[in-house]
Amino acid sequence: MSKQYETVIGLEVHVELATKTKIFCSCSTEFGGAPNTHTCPVCTGMPGSLPVLNRQVVEYAAAVGLATNCSITRKCKFDRKNYFYPDNPQNYQISQLYEPICRNGYVEIDTPSGTKKIGIHEIHMEEDAGKLIHDEWEDCSLVDFNRSGVPLIEIVSEPDMRSADEVIAYLDKLRLIIQYLGASDCKLQEGSMRADVNLSVREVGSEKLGTRTEMKNLNSFKAIARAIEGEKERQIELLEMGRPVIQETRRWDDNKESSHAMRSKEDAQDYRYFPEPDLPPVIISDEWLEEIKARQPELRTEKLIRYKKEFDIPDYDAQIITSSKKMADLFEATTALCGKPKKVSNWLMVETMHLMKEHDMEADDLKFSPENLAKLIDLADAGTINSSVAKEVFEKVFLDDIDPDQYVEEHGLKTVSDEGALRSVIEQVIASNPQSVEDYRNGKEKAIGFLVGQTMKAMKGKANPGLVNQILKELL
Amino acid sequence: MANMISDETMEYVGILAKLELSDEEREQAKKDMEQMLDYIDMLNTLNTDGVEPMSHIFPIHNVFREDVVENDDEHEKILANAPAAKDGAFKVPKTVE
Ligand SMILES: [Zn+2]
Numbered sequence: 001m002s003k004q005y006e007t008v009i010g011l012e013v014h015v016e017l018a019t020k021t022k023i024f025c026s027c028s029t030e031f032g033g034a035p036n037t038h039t040c041p042v043c044t045g046m047p048g049s050l051p052v053l054n055r056q057v058v059e060y061a062a063a064v065g066l067a068t069n070c071s072i073t074r075k076c077k078f079d080r081k082n083y084f085y086p087d088n089p090q091n092y093q094i095s096q097l098y099e100p101i102c103r104n105g106y107v108e109i110d111t112p113s114g115t116k117k118i119g120i121h122e123i124h125m126e127e128d129a130g131k132l133i134h135d136e137w138e139d140c141s142l143v144d145f146n147r148s149g150v151p152l153i154e155i156v157s158e159p160d161m162r163s164a165d166e167v168i169a170y171l172d173k174l175r176l177i178i179q180y181l182g183a184s185d186c187k188l189q190e191g192s193m194r195a196d197v198n199l200s201v202r203e204v205g206s207e208k209l210g211t212r213t214e215m216k217n218l219n220s221f222k223a224i225a226r227a228i229e230g231e232k233e234r235q236i237e238l239l240e241m242g243r244p245v246i247q248e249t250r251r252w253d254d255n256k257e258s259s260h261a262m263r264s265k266e267d268a269q270d271y272r273y274f275p276e277p278d279l280p281p282v283i284i285s286d287e288w289l290e291e292i293k294a295r296q297p298e299l300r301t302e303k304l305i306r307y308k309k310e311f312d313i314p315d316y317d318a319q320i321i322t323s324s325k326k327m328a329d330l331f332e333a334t335t336a337l338c339g340k341p342k343k344v345s346n347w348l349m350v351e352t353m354h355l356m357k358e359h360d361m362e363a364d365d366l367k368f369s370p371e372n373l374a375k376l377i378d379l380a381d382a383g384t385i386n387s388s389v390a391k392e393v394f395e396k397v398f399l400d401d402i403d404p405d406q407y408v409e410e411h412g413l414k415t416v417s418d419e420g421a422l423r424s425v426i427e428q429v430i431a432s433n434p435q436s437v438e439d440y441r442n443g444k445e446k447a448i449g450f451l452v453g454q455t456m457k458a459m460k461g462k463a464n465p466g467l468v469n470q471i472l473k474e475l476l
Numbered sequence: 477m478a479n480m481i482s483d484e485t486m487e488y489v490g491i492l493a494k495l496e497l498s499d500e501e502r503e504q505a506k507k508d509m510e511q512m513l514d515y516i517d518m519l520n521t522l523n524t525d526g527v528e529p530m531s532h533i534f535p536i537h538n539v540f541r542e543d544v545v546e547n548d549d550e551h552e553k554i555l556a557n558a559p560a561a562k563d564g565a566f567k568v569p570k571t572v573e
Contacts, residue, residue: 019543026546035564036551044554055540077531084494086568132571135562142565145554270492275531283537 004204005239007232008212009167009197010159013174014152015184016128016192017060022149023127024051024094029151031190035144043127043149045089050278053078057151058101058282060183061125062292064153065102067177067299068120074284076101078125078276086143087129095154097273100124101282107177109169118170119158128152153183159198159209164225171195171221179325180299187364188219195224200245201235210235211245215259217252227252231259303328311341317349324363333370338377347373351391355398368401376404384408386415388461415464419471422455422463426471429454440476448472479513481506 022029025042041049065072077099080092105120130148132141155174161167175186175193186193195218200210215231218224230252235245250259298306300322307318322328327348334344356362376397380390385408393413396402408414416422429451430437439447448469455468486506490497497505551564560567 021541021543021545026541026544028545028547033549034551036554036566037549037564038547039551039554040547041554044557046557052539052541054543056543058540075537082492086566086571133565134570135567138562138567139570140562141568141571142562143568144565272492277532280532280534280539281537 003240005201005232005236006204006206007162007199007201007228008159008209009161009163009199009228010212011155011157011161011167011170012196012198012214013155013157013171014194014196015064015155015174015178015186017057017151017153018182018184019054019056019060019151021054023054023057023125023151024149027149033146035142036146038146039148043089044145045091051094053279053282054151057125058284059292059295060151060181061101061123061153062284062289063181063296064155064178064183065105065123066293066296067181068102068105068107068123068155068174070102070105070120070123072284072289073099073101073103075099075281076284077281078279079273080276081271081273083271085129086141087132087148089130089143089145089148093127093129094276094279095126096124098275101284107170107173109166109173111166111169116160116166118160118166121156121158123153123155126152126154159200164228167195167197167224167228168221171224176300176323176325180297182297185364188221191219194219197224197228197231199228199231199235201232201239210239211247213245213247214249215252216249216262218254220254223252223254226254226257227259230257234259300328311335311345313341313345317345320353321345321348326363326366330366330370330373334373334377337370337374338381340377340381343377343381344373347377347394351394352398355395366398368397372397372401372404379404379408383464384414386462386465389413389415392461413462416459416462419467422459422467423471423475425458425463426451426455426468426475429458430472430475437476448476479510479517481509481513 016029019029021027022038022043025040027038027040027043030038036044042051062072076096078094079097081095081097082092084091100122102123103121105123106117107120108115108117110116128147128150130143130145132143135142157170161170171193178184178186178193184192188194197215197218198212199215200212202208202210213231213235215227218227231250238245246261249262251262252259303322304315304318307313307322308315313321320327321331331341331344331348335341338344352366356366373394376390376394379385379393380387385393389408393402393404393407396407397404433451433454436447436450440451451472452465452468455472456463456465486497486502489509490502555561555564555566558566
């Protein structure tokens with residue numbers, strides 16, 4: 001009988017903080033600038049330059065720590081991690097090894113067998129590196145330091161996860177907490193959230209951890225799930241053949257669905273950390289911590305309770321709407337504009353979800369404004385447009401954030417409630433469909449549906465359906 | 477008490493520091509490092525019970541910047557320090573992952 005294996009997974013998650021400036025200098029963190037346009041002597045490691053810590057970085061890091069049940073280190077310090085690589089202009093990265101800002105926390109995830117706590121070993125603050133672009137033409141590398149010095153927090157979990165599902169649930173939970181705090185937008189594809197997976201396997205029942213590998217370059221939840229499955233199988237195969245798992249860093253190639261060992265950077269594991277002499281310690285007083293606590297925004301659990309109480313929307317709807325910060329923000333802003341929470345929730349739950357699925361989008365990709373959704377709801381609610389036209393207009397709002405008032409006006413989509421005009425169209429429909437008219441008069445109630453359809457078609461969908469029914473019945 | 481540093485350690489430290497030393501330089505560096513270790517051994521004989529390890533020599537803490545953008549685009553000045561540049565970027569020998 002073959003052996004039973006268990007997968008043991010811990011995660012190192014890097015999150016780019018949503019500050020306006022870098023961690024140690026006043027350069028902008030804005031995305032997409034031309035190479036090196038957001039740089040200065042500090043973030044390019046020029047001799048003699050000195051770092052000064054961005055207060056907001058400490059506040060975001062502490063806020064994430066509080067929201068993940070960590071204890072906050074009242075006297076924390078920075079350390080130098082020494083290594084040579086062209087994306088690292090100082091030849092060291094300022095990070096935290098000995099006194100990280102947060103320790104010993106946890107988040108709870110839902111699993112098929114109930115709630116499970118995933119421990120957080122620590123959260124530390126550090127700076128991001130620059131970007132290397134390979135130049136095929138001259139066979140050299142080009143360095144852009146715009147990202148150098150962008151603030152990061154690294155969240156190190158305990159090896160508490162046992163499957164890809166648990167990893168995804170944990171990441172989802174972290175993302176939601178951090179997005180709600182406004183500390184980062186946490187987009188995996190764009191790299192503002194990055195996960196390295198530490199994975200080992202062991203025989204079920206064994207207490208000893210197996211040799212682990214670290215996997216990098218995972219930029220979607222799907223890639224993470226595939227990489228975990230792939231690595232688990234690779235390690236089990238090695239063990240089954242009686243060969244050892246080598247402790248190494250592997251790079252996942254999602255196109256090939258396989259990983260390969262990364263060339264070790266000449267003894268790169270010896271980082272020779274030492275206390276950063278250019279930065280004095282950070283002392284977080286009771287008062288400061290209380291201020292940070294007081295400023296914590298409403299998190300998901302609190303929103304769920306409030307939505308049910310304040311807006312009287314069903315639990316299921318509230319769960320879905322709060323499953324992303326983006327959706328919750330859209331819901332609240334639109335409701336504030338039109339005052340119809342149930343209608344807003346319906347548009348988000350039904351049409352928005354439907355179109356998101358159709359276009360393979362996530363809530364974070366939504367582009368339409370609360371103003372335009374509110375206008376659409378008002379138009380539909382006032383009967384200015386009927387429900388099928390409303391769906392059609394919503395698709396335009398969803399895709400291009402058009403102004404529904406203007407669009408309805410320009411395309412003549414207002415519902416026709418002019419009885420005289422309708423009556424003459426219906427008379428024509430009756431005249432050209434004698435068979436259906438006869439069927440109806442012979443008691444085939446359903447035949448009226450066909451006549452309503454024909455009228456709507458003639459009116460290009462803009463007729464008031466109630467009025468069409470009424471006039472038809474009268475004329476028949 | 478004198479510390480001894482092996483040739484292997486010297487080579488390893490040289491790799492970490494990206495330094496290529498001549499035989500003469502290596503012998504000198506070896507001596508310097510041995511002296512440093514001796515000095516640290518001496519410090520280690522002191523009684524430091526109850527003394528908090530020091531990470532910063534000045535008695536200051538919480539030196540912060542507010543989160544306000546103050547730096548303009550000065551990439552030309554920055555790139556003036558580059559041994560080689562191309563397309564607004566620092567040009568370096570090819571790196572492989
Ligand atoms: Zn800078």
